[in-house]
Amino acid sequence: MPKLSKRAQLTPASPIRKFLPLARAAQARGVKVYALSSGDPDYSVPPAFFKAVRNYQPKVLGYAPSSGLFEHVAAWQKYYQSLGVKLQPENIIPTAGCAEAILFALLAAADPGEEVLVFEPVYVSYKSFAAMAGIVLKPIRLKPENGYALPSVGEMEQKLSPKTRAIVVVNPDNPTGKLWEKKELETILAFAAKHDLFVIADETYREIRFQGQPECLLKYEAYRDQIILTDSVSKRFTLPGARIGCLASFNPEIMGAALRFAQARLSVGTLEQVGTVPLLRQAKTLAQKARKEYQARCGLVSRELAKMPGVTFRPTQGAFYIIAQLPVQDAEDFVRFMLEDFAYNNQTVLVAPMQDFYLTPGLGQNEIRIACVLKKPDLKNAMQVLKFGLAEYQKKNPA
Ligand SMILES: Cc1ncc(COP(=O)(O)O)c(C=O)c1O
Structure with a gap:
């Protein structure tokens, strides 16, 4: 039997997706499962998306250019301009x-065996993509007890080696719900400049922030050749199924590499590029509506969590996730219990255990991540079910 590659063996299963079979089995038993494990909101798609797709009636649906449809790239340009960042078409590649875009950024920044710094807990796809690319992720730990604040530069410098090539900053952050402060971002940029690192800036949740105005790291002109921006329409327009994002950079070498990677996979879907043009044009209004909705949802979940004995959490500042520390030893076992052994009024909840969001073994054992992606009445029910499930689990597993 031929042997599987090391990278195939090392690429982890998504902790967000690995409990889905148990959730489906619960559903097959007739149990209603509130799915709060993945960032896949029930918020409706802006109608302009389908209108634009319907109005696009080409005779032939050919490949779009690898560098993106002209009109689509122009819509991204205009969108960034509204954030104060003036990009040319050659600075943007739809992905x-x-x-x-994360995969392209990692592949462009580091070779196999080289290292990239990430803040942990980290959005899990970084772990998978790094494993696929043979890149080693070095974690810089953020702690809930000090509000996930940036550690000292000295602490960050301890993670450096001659093989370090980049640092990733996700703002607002998944899974911590942290909004990076201006001072923290400036420290990261200066740190990266001093040590000659790329900064991979993931701004998927840019507008979903519960204080201040949407920002783009590319506004820092002094550092702009170092920054590789990765972006998405998935969350701000509730369009994860469209699979549209982009990579943007002022660095011509990075853009050249990204274009060659993009040429290898030919193009991004034409219909989805067409559909997102009007959304990018009305980004401010649409994203503001989404922000308000997620703020209300996260607020509701926070209020309910605050009523649960022994549960601690830090209210989210952006994105739509909340990490909660539970009074349990093994959150993964608790998640399994909720799906296999528990139902309240024939309902249960699927949340994501946090262990796999860490790189350092042993961290996150008692933590879950709640994605506030359902409508408020559903979230309210889900929190009730979670509370009862937790009490039942503690009875069966006394600390
Ligand atoms: C921080 C972060 N980056 C990237 C992604 C991927 O988003 P997309 O749907 O645009 O691929 C996600 C999805 O949840 C995310 O949370």
């Missing part, structure tokens, strides 16, 4: 979601 299959931010996910593909």
Whole structure:
């Protein structure tokens, strides 16, 4: 039997997706499962998307250019301009979601065996893509007890080696819900400049922030050749199924590499590029509506979590996730219990255990991530079910 590659063996299963079979089995038993594990909101798609797709009636549906449809790239340009960043078409490449932009950014920044710094807990796809690319991720730990604040530069410098090539900053952050402060971002940029690192700036949740105005790291002109921006329409327009994002950079070498990667996979879907043009044009209004909705949802979940004995959490400042520390030893076992052994009024909840969001073994054992992606009445029910499930689990597993 031929042997599987090391990278195939090392690429982890998504902790967000690995409990879905148990959730489906619960549903097959007739249990209603509130799915709060993945960032896949039930918020409706802006109608302009389908209108634009319907109005596009080409005789032939050919490949779009690898560098993106002219009109689509122009819409991204205009969108960035509204954020104060003036990009040329050659500074933007549409990608299959931010996910593909992350892959391109990592591939352009580091070779196999080289290292990239990430803040942990980290959005899990970084772990998978790094494993696929043979890149080693070095974690800089953020702690809930000090509000996930940036550690000292000295602490960050301890993670450096001659093989370090880049640092990733996700703002607003998934999974911590942290909004990076201006001072923290400036420290990261200066740190990267001093040590000659690329900064991979993931701004998937840019507008979903519960204080201040949407920002783009590319506004820092002094550092702009170092920054590789990865972006997405998935969250701000509730369009994860469209698989549209982009990679943007002022660095011509990075853009050249990204274009060659993009040529290898030919193009991004034409219909989805067409559909997102009007959304990018009305980004401010649409994203503001989404922000308000997620703020209300996260607020509701926070209020409910605050009523649960032994549960601690830090209210989210952006994105739509909340990490909660539970009074349990093994959150993964708790998640399994909720799906296999528990139902309240024939309902249960699927959340994501946090262990796999860490790189350092042993961290996150008692943590879950709640994605506030359902409508408020559903979230309210889900929190009730979670509370009862937790009490039942603690009875069966006394600390
Ligand atoms: C921080 C972060 N980056 C990237 C992505 C991928 O998004 P996309 O749907 O655009 O591929 C996600 C999805 O949840 C995310 O949370």
